[in-house]
Amino acid sequence: VQLVESGGRLVQPGGSLRLSCAASGFSFGDYVIGWFRQVSGKDREAFSCIDRDDGETWYSDSVKGRFTISRDNVNHTVNLEMSMLKSEDTADYYCAAYSRFSPYVGCYSMKYWGKGTPVAVSA
Numbered sequence: 001v002q003l004v005e006s007g008g009r010l011v012q013p014g015g016s017l018r019l020s021c022a023a024s025g026f027s028f029g030d031y032v033i034g035w036f037r038q039v040s041g042k043d044r045e046a047f048s049c050i051d052r053d054d055g056e057t058w059y060s061d062s063v064k065g066r067f068t069i070s071r072d073n074v075n076h077t078v079n080l081e082m083s084m085l086k087s088e089d090t091a092d093y094y095c096a097a098y099s100r101f102s103p104y105v106g107c108y109s110m111k112y113w114g115k116g117t118p119v120a121v122s123a
Contacts, residue, residue, distance in 0.1 A: 001025040001112045003095050008117030011085055019080040019117060021095030026112060028076040029053070032098040034107040035069065035080050037091035037119075045091075048080065049098065049107035058106040063089075085121045092116040 007019040021033070034049030047060040048069045057069055068081040078095055096113035 003097065003112055003114035005093060005095050005114045005117040008093060008119045010120045010122065012123055013085060013087060013121055015085050015121070016081070016083040017085060017119060019082065019093055019095075019119070021078040021080075021114065023076045023078070023095075023097065026097065028097075029073045031111065032101040032107045033069075033071055033078045033095060034098055035078075035093060035095050037089075037093045038116075039091045046106055049101060050078065051101045056101070056103055058101070058103055060106070082119075085119075087121050090119060090121045092118050 002024045004022045011017050029052060032049055032051055034046060036044050036046040038044045047063045048067055050057050050069045050071050066084045071078045094113050094116040096110050098107035099109040099111055101107050
């Protein structure tokens, strides 16, 4: 099982960035896919996920209106378009596969996750 994130880099405040996640080794279409981020020494923050077939999405208040998640069930990839980036978006970003989705609280019952990609938002 692999989830490989890419696209993280240094970006200026107000800028945009696209992260990608390539999945392999499991039945991609059977899982909800989400993103979480973590700053060293702080709790993990789940902020976006997308359901299996209908593509229903959930976003935390901290990113709603700025981030957009999408998935490609043919190529087994998930993208995260981030805009209007703020310094508080600085973190390591991870994609993960979950077995459950709720339009109210997001995704849960994490099964697999990647090694992350770093995003730094700074002038």
